[in-house]
Amino acid sequence: MSFISVFDVLGPNMIGPSSSHTAGAARIAYLAQKMIAGPLVQVDFILYGSFARTYRGHGTDRALLGGIMGFDTDDVRIRESFAIAREQGIAFSFTPDLKENEVHPNTVDIHMMNKAGQEMRVRGESLGGGKARICRINQVEVDFTGEYSAAIVIHQDRPGVVAHITSVLSRHGVNIAFMRLFREGKGDIAYTIVESDGRLPEAVAGELRENENVHEVMIVQP
Template sequence: MKFLSIFDVIGPNMIGPSSSHTAGACSMALLACKMCPEPVRKVVFTLYGSFSKTYHGHGTDRALLGGILGFHTDDARIRDAFEWAEKMGVEYEFVIDEETKTDHPNTADMDITGVNGYRLSVRGESIGGGKIKIVRINGIDVEFTGEYSTLIVRQIDKPGVVAHITQCLSKEEVNIAFMRLFREDKGATAFTVVESDEQIPEEILAEIQKNEHVQDLMLVQM
């Protein structure tokens, strides 16, 4: 059984009105922003379920955009996110999808283009009390919360890649809280997601990158 603390019920420090539709939306977009290795130039948000119906009234649109701009849930600039996006040169678009069924009603896709052309697609869910999950990256199902320092390795699903990653982590004495492999298909694109309750040394990225089957790395520090 999962127990809720009083902080889960009340939600985080936030610009309201809703912990699920505002704070959670901001948090998932902020995490997607941190996953992009270059500043964001453009983002297309696709809103599903309740997000698609209440995004104006609950400020979900401003919260998502604020998160992409790097604002935290209690940042007063969220109220003026549209104006800040214009000042910061970030293009944005909201697409409403009321037909597609998703696993959770508070779901959004964030298709990001960086200033140098880096492309990243992230699906997030706001699961209540301001908490979120990332459940898809570039079309591949994953699952992590962003509550830990997180290393995301995109790789080809080949023998020895995961062992190489764990050896690099062990060498740097990284204490692993969770480690999971998500793959498209056998031998196809896969993601290894490593969560640690301490900061992951950035030097580890160069070591992991030495494996020929590693395609990309994202590091989100908490």
């Protein structure tokens, strides 16, 4: 029997009319922007399902753009996110895709590019009640909610990498709540996501990068 809290019933503190279409959308983009170094110069959103049909009326577009600039779900700046993004020099677009139906009803693909030319694609799903899930990073299927502090390690699928990750975290006294590895295939690019009960020390990122098979490390704090 699953547990439902009063916060699941009432929904989160938020700007906008819908916990799924605004708060959940803002949460997806908020998590996505933490996975790439700023500042961003270009963001393209591809919307699916009900997101694609109602994104203007429900303010999903403003929420996504606000989240990508780091605004939380209750930040009043979400209302002015279009103007703020233009002031910050961020080019943006919204493209509804009404043909693809093999996805969650509230799904968005976010294609981000930063000033250094680095690009990243993230797919997220709004689950209701302001909750969200990142289900794809670039071409790798993942499962990440952002409810815990997390280290996302992009690396080659090689022996010893996971041991290196756990060793670094152990030295810093990090208590691992969940640890999962997702990969394109044996020996290919892999994503190890480690979620912790407590806040992760920022110093772990540099130490995790010391392994020759580690390409990038992202620390995502709730």
